[in-house]
Amino acid sequence: MTAPTENQDDELINLIARCALRDQAALKTLFERVSPYLNAIAWRILKSKELSNEVLQEAFLQIWNNAASYRPHLAKPLTWMASIARYRALDRLASEQRISAKFVAHHDGIEDMPGGDEPEHSVGASQLRFHLHQCLTTLGDNIKRSIELAYLYGYSREEIAQQFATNTNTVKSWLHRGAERLRLCLESK
Known part of the structure; x- marks a missing residue:
């Protein structure tokens, strides 16, 4: 216009x-x-x-x-x-950046949390990494890889769709379902 x-x-x-x-x-x-x-x-x-x-x-x-x-x-x-x-x-x-930062902090930055030198923290961080890995393995390959690309590597939904030769609505659905499944899985641990 x-x-x-x-x-x-x-x-x-x-x-x-x-x-x-x-x-x-x-x-x-x-x-x-x-x-x-x-x-x-x-x-x-x-x-x-x-x-x-x-x-x-x-x-x-x-x-x-x-x-x-x-x-x-x-x-x-x-x-x-x-x-x-x-x-x-x-x-x-801002919302998308907060979501991405939270996921990365929980997945990669667990050892950087306060109290990281304390033995209890090391055990807790190891357990959290283990549980996160367990929960990620329960997801389908496309959903797991989409979550990794989006939240660990900062790919946009369009870029992920290109990687999988699919449309962005499918990727959006994978990310939404995957994040919800991860949350439920981690809460049950």
Whole structure:
């Protein structure tokens, strides 16, 4: 989307106002008009088609829910919507990084935990590594390898999909199911 003209701004303001009145046709039209632009913002931050599409959906849900609070005299409509998409993308990026860091810390950094020199810690760290290894072996090969690529090596879902010659939704499902199985398995140990 190029820089909006005054008429385009007026159209977007009108569509947002209609969204505030819960006009679903207005939301659809608004989505058609600005989703490529907002998705590009999310993609530049996340570098992932799948994540940027998810963020776009979240952004439009927020636009829908907050349309009544939009004030045209404070921000142009595209600026307001772009900031929503940008903050959603930044939140998602931080969330993905936290998840990845937690997994790596639990898998690789166990020996670096406080008290690492104490014998009890060494035993506990060894047990945790053993249990994690046991739990990983209960996963199917594709799920196990996907988890390793994502959380240990930082591969994106798209990169993992390329490795397995599959689509990103399949990889997303593998990661979700695998993480849940790992959690349940480790909690039972």
